[in-house]
Amino acid sequence: MYNRRLKPILLILASGGMRVMEALAIRNIDIDFSIKSQPTKVHIRKEFTKTKVKQGISTSDEATEYLKKWLEGNKNTVAIQINEQ
Numbered sequence: 001m002y003n004r005r006l007k008p009i010l011l012i013l014a015s016g017g018m019r020v021m022e023a024l025a026i027r028n029i030d031i032d033f034s035i036k037s038q039p040t041k042v043h044i045r046k047e048f049t050k051t052k053v054k055q056g057i058s059t060s061d062e063a064t065e066y067l068k069k070w071l072e073g074n075k076n077t078v079a080i081q082i083n084e085q
Helices: 006-016 020-024 061-073
Strands: 041-044 055-058
Touching: 006 020, 006 055, 006 061
Parallel strands: none
Antiparallel strands: 041 055
């Protein structure tokens, strides 16, 4: 069975070299699709990084494609959500 949420997460993990908790903490506002000629940039908030420093990673074209498809189908939700404290 195809999981529309799992594939974008796995592609972001693979293309960006992120840790699982970093990927699970991504929100819509953390994703920057604005620069058309460059790969999509994902901002990782410092509270979820190992070094506690804000980071940014670039994703592959395939990850961007699946992430956009997933977001289009879930416009009223956050991209990838965890419970925040």
